Amino acid sequence: MNxxxxxxxxxxxxxIIPNGADFAKAGKNINNSKDIKVAISENDLNRxxxxxxxxxxxAVSKINNEKVKWTDTSLQTNKPSLVNIELNNLETRGAS
Incomplete structure (x- = not known):
C-alpha cells in the first residue's frame, strides 16, 4: 500500500505516517493480507x-513496531517549520 x-x-x-498495523486496525486491509506493507516516496511525502x-x-507510527518502506534513494525536504522528525520506523535500505 503506497x-x-x-x-x-x-x-x-x-x-504520524501510518504503518501497516494502523491500516489493519482501521479496517483498511484492501488485499485481505495478514501483513500489510506500507510505503511512501520522497515526492509524495513532500507533497x-x-x-x-x-x-x-x-513521525512514523510505532504500532507493532512495523516499518514504513522508503521507496526513494534520498530523503530531502524543505519545510522550515519542522523542528522534530522521528523516523525510527522508516525502512531506508537503499537510501543515501
Missing part, C-alpha cells in the same frame, strides 16, 4: 508536507 496523499486536517502541528500549514513534527 501512501500518496493526506486527507485530514491541514492545520495539525504533528503528523503532503507542503500542504500542511503549521506542521512542527513528523
Amino acid at each position: 501512501i500518496i496523499g493526506y486527507h485530514g486536517d491541514l492545520n495539525l502541528d504533528h503528523l 503532503i508536507l507542503n500542504n500542511m500549514n503549521n506542521l512542527k513534527s513528523l
Whole structure:
C-alpha cells in the first residue's frame, strides 16, 4: 500500500505516517493480507508536507513496531517549520 496523499486536517502541528498495523486496525486491509506493507516516496511525502500549514513534527507510527518502506534513494525536504522528525520506523535500505 503506497501512501500518496493526506486527507485530514491541514492545520495539525504533528503528523504520524501510518504503518501497516494502523491500516489493519482501521479496517483498511484492501488485499485481505495478514501483513500489510506500507510505503511512501520522497515526492509524495513532500507533497503532503507542503500542504500542511503549521506542521512542527513528523513521525512514523510505532504500532507493532512495523516499518514504513522508503521507496526513494534520498530523503530531502524543505519545510522550515519542522523542528522534530522521528523516523525510527522508516525502512531506508537503499537510501543515501
